[in-house]
Amino acid sequence: MRSRPSSRSTTLALIATLALALVIGYLTLSPVVSDAGVPGSDKLHHALAFFALAVPLSYARPRLAIWIVIAATAYGGAIELIQPTVGRDQDVWDFLADGVGAVAGAAFGVGLHWLRHRGNT
Numbered sequence: 001m002r003s004r005p006s007s008r009s010t011t012l013a014l015i016a017t018l019a020l021a022l023v024i025g026y027l028t029l030s031p032v033v034s035d036a037g038v039p040g041s042d043k044l045h046h047a048l049a050f051f052a053l054a055v056p057l058s059y060a061r062p063r064l065a066i067w068i069v070i071a072a073t074a075y076g077g078a079i080e081l082i083q084p085t086v087g088r089d090q091d092v093w094d095f096l097a098d099g100v101g102a103v104a105g106a107a108f109g110v111g112l113h114w115l116r117h118r119g120n121t
Contacts, residue, residue: 009060010060012060013057013060013061014056014060017053020053020056021075024075025079027049028079028083028088029079029083029088031087043093044097046101047100047101047104049098049101050073050099050102051104051108053075053101053102053105054068054069054104054108054109055108055109055112058106058109058113059109059110059113062109062110062114065106065107068106068109069099069103069106072101072102072105072106073095073098073099076094080092080094080095
């Protein structure tokens with residue numbers, strides 16, 4: 001018998017994903033604080049943020065992973081298009097880092113799901 005994702009776990013994953021999307025939106029559309037003291041490169045920050053964005057729903061609903069990647073990457077693209085209107089720079093490399101992070105996060109979420117549920121089929 002195939003295990004089905006619970007409604008509760010899907011709801012929690014959706015809440016986590018929406019909260020992360022709000023934080024990402026706020027941080028990427030706020031004025032740049034010079035010398036914020038956050039270690040690492042800007043591209044690494046983008047990849048990690050979108051990795052985190054893709055994990056919860058990909059874990060809860062692995063069959064939707066491709067759509068989660070598409071939605072997360074589109075969100076990153078929308079942010080890049082909006083950034084010039086709030087005094088930030090538009091950067092195709094940020095967009096690519098968002099996509100790489102989303103793919104990696106979705107793969108991680110699906111992998112975790114598989115490891116957790118591999119004996120339940």
